[in-house]
Amino acid sequence: MANAETQSILVVGGGMSGLTAAIEAAEAGYDTYLVERNPYLGGRVAQLHNYFPKLCPPYCGLEINFRRIRQNPRVRVFTMAEVESIAGEEGNFDVSIKLNPRYVNERCTACGKCAEACSMEIENPFNYGMNKMKAAYLPHVMAYPMRYVLDPALVKSDEAEKVKEACPYDAIDLTMEAKTMELKVGSIVWATGWKPYDANKLDTYGFGQYPDVITNVMMERLASWTGPTQGKIVRPSDGEAPESVAFVQCAGSRDENHLPFCSGVCCLASMKHANYVREQYPDAKIYIFFIDIRALDRMEDFYNKIKADENVRFFKGKVAQINQDETGKKLVLRVEDTTAEALQEITVDLVVLATGMEPNTAQIPLPVEVPYDDYGFIASQTAKPGIYAAGCTRTPTGVQESVQDGTAAALKAIQSIARR
């Protein structure tokens, strides 16, 4: 440790944990590289409408964090970037990073002329494919960096030249190719986050079969101004306002056939979603089917607040199956009411599956050997000397815990390079 060759830190993942780790370390005077796979920073948090329990927008905190980055030359951000290999040891890592082509260079002013000229549309990943967007796009309205992206399909198409010509600043480079960048760093924070558990695997819940069965992350996009419906919560099948909404907790979570662990945030997220619905539709009826309501510490207040709403019914029971009714308009949930030991059928307009968090490390492990737990998490702070796990790479975390974790990981990373 004493002979740290290099004094810089690599942070992998630009979501809440990684963003925090990079900024906290940089503000303490350390050079930091922040590497993010998406074309923008903010991760899953950028896709949320509001946080529980304050119901305040994530953009507010992101604005502060982005300003901290803009004003601090010690943080260097690389988007559309992935770590390919790590060699060496604590205090002296050689890292190879692949930079995928954005087809737009730093001359971009985000004027939007390319999108105006583009007619090709692609699925919008930011909205979980619920709508289309131009293939020349700004990922979202507060994207950092504030720079457009060209989809590879557009670059290969006949339209590419036209879009390129539309840029007044010569910012489009159709010949851009993936590049590899070599970095020397003293320590690494791994914060590649999570992805929603694939609801298609929950075969009795009708996701993918019935359009009005959606997931909790999709609900966030439906509630957001920047979402596919400009913030209007409607049924995907017919655009109608739902009169009743069911939230199915632990959809695949705490289930040995799917995710055996608890994701920790879904109870509170569904309560927040119930609040979104109730704000838009004062008469809407809500059912929340749960095993245990997990509202830790002062989150209990939020639980009490939602419980006080007489249109929200908490229903202790496991949803066995979801089907369409004979009109094809409504969804019928077969529920084992564990309290009454009876099988009930409840009919609603919209179903939201509270799917859990799967660590991205389960599918994309680190390019260097580190221990994982049964579920693909790096369940300890130190993955190996000089490499630290933060946020949902370590355990399912909410936003506050991610920031806590990211800040802690920044300290560990500094310890690895601190000169004695």
Place this chain on the structure above:
Amino acid sequence: MEKKIAVYICTGCGIGDALDMEKLTEVVNEEGSAAICKTHGNLCGQEGLELIKKDMADEGVNTIVVAACSPRVLYDVFDFENCIVDRVNLREQVVWSHKPGDEDTQMMAEDYVRMGLAKANAMELPEPFKPEQEFSRDILVVGGGLTGMTAALEAAKAGASVVLVEKEPELGGFQKKVKQIATFPYKDLQDNPLDELIKAVTENEKIKVYTGAQVEKTVGGPGVFQVTIRQNGSSAEHAIGAIVMAAGWVPYDPEKLDDRLGFGASPNVITNTMFEDNYTGAKVTRPSDGKEVNNVAFLQCAGQRDPEHLPYCSTVCCVTALKQALQIKGQNPDANVFVVYKEMRTLGQAEDLYRKAQETGIIFIRSQDPEVKAEGDKLAVETLDEVLGESVLLEDLDMVVLATGMVPATAFGPDVAQEEKEAEGEEKKEEEELEVPLDVIRRSNILNLDYRQGPEPPALKYDFPDSHFICFPYETRRTGIYAAGCVRRPMGIASVKEDAAGAVMKAIQCIELTSRGAAVHPRAGDLTYPEFEMKRCTQCKRCTVECPFGAINEDEEANPLPQPTRCRRCGVCMGACPERIISFKNYSVPIIGDMIKSIEVPEEDEEKPRILVLACENDAYPALDMAGINRMTYNAWIRVIPLRCLGSMNLVWIADTLSRGIDGVLLLGCQHGDDYQCHFIKGSELADIRLSKVSETLDRLALESERVRFETVSIIDYPKLPALLDEFAATIDEIGPNPFKGW
């Protein structure tokens, strides 16, 4: 520094198409203070930047107005060393949100250029604050439990010197008596490695440990704290850079529990913390007669999640019950162990331990209202099993363990503000008229800060000195003091360790930034600080009372004694000061006043009202940008000035604005109240309170009160903004012109 001002106007991104550039350039020339005014088609491009740099080198330009895109983009591109830069937002907030080629749009752009010039003329380069005292980089950790010891060791590993103060005669805190722990990977119980931690802390040369000691007094601020530590009747002084407050928790007093839980009715009804006292690693025995236990019931949420007791969940009791139940099962696999719970809360991988407990044969009963029945040496629990739907009686119990919760060490002691109020009685009334909501600060004898606002960090809900911010959990309301562990919020072992490291990170960072004269969060890196022109001070105390961070002390004559290293640079003091004696180098009452004065006010018959919008720069201002990015259009009579925080709004600006003939003033600030979003805690609320006093000014000027309005706006409210601005403009239009026009 003698200023040489240059204005650069970008014509890119539609600016040149929407505006008459010649006329805009003329505005600069007429104003007269700029030596150079140039336009360029792509100012942020290589060529544009070369143009600016060349003028800096060749012409000695040292003050620049960049009239182009929002200051929120390309900050680094237009950041020139030792050069004053002001950004005029012609793109997002003029041409992208208003009709191109329109007279009103043009006038808006021209005003913004004038305002930019006014600001550039008035502002100065910051000179970082250097404290006179010797600067310390040492970290004080208060509390020698798991959190405090972890913090001390983590700080030492990062190279810092640490002073650790523990009030008990030994290090260890609550964990000292815990033999086994349940934490990651939650597959089984583990031996508590606390003794190793104690050893590591004690042996570390960088850590100076005081046990049986207390912090008697804390004076100063980040980098220059002077801390007096009392131990065995003598005192030691330490210069300290930043503080980690890890004062921990105490168990909720079981004597206060409802009778139905049976505490006190039988010696065999104990609490979860008493269980830890008794568990030595040998057999678990019955308190009454020392007989080995065979039948045990754990009752969860005892006095927790209960408005009569602790309204919150202590987060660790479910896992603790699993651990203790497994310990009993470990000594006697045939023991009957029941866990009566309301909600089982085993988050993340802790679910594995729950599963293990179920496999071990521990019986879980979901029930909301169990009752303990103790008669002689007979002990039973009667409860409605929600799953069975019937009442069950657990008889012949040897022991009942109640899961009582955690109370933060900060929850004790009287509220200082209340104390003062009572002591001063009638006299206090005058100050109350300010209606400034005072923080609850308890005299809990942890840090004993020598601060005008009180001796400890303010207590938030349920007396946790935690941050109110989801995105910034370490932001206590006292700069350089970071709460960690169970004093901040209830948390388990794994979380505590993370938290200790996180708090140390913040402490180290605070010291580093402060050493450079820079602000910490949320204006991290800001080199300006408030300067007080003391000869004009009237000792009104508003700055010392209103500072959300308690940064300003007072001398005996009520003169403010600012401590710049405690300052967060929000400017709330500047907004509060009726004498306008508080200024930052690039942000002051006169600077904003000059900007307001530079707005051209058309004659009444031109029928072009003017509206000043004072907008929070972190939320309302970006929201306006986003309206522009989405090409939403709104009224062009408005002129926006971003404020560091709406709390820095000084009422004189409102008076100046209206007396110049500007027709209305709209304040856009963050939500306040319980779920406040203001990053300076009370800023928007203070602005709202101050505004309620503006009616006197309006009355004096014989103006309608509707001309001034406060609106709460969040950063994602941009789709609502155009309608809000248009409606306000329509209201102003309806009221009619301000009679002060042309005066």
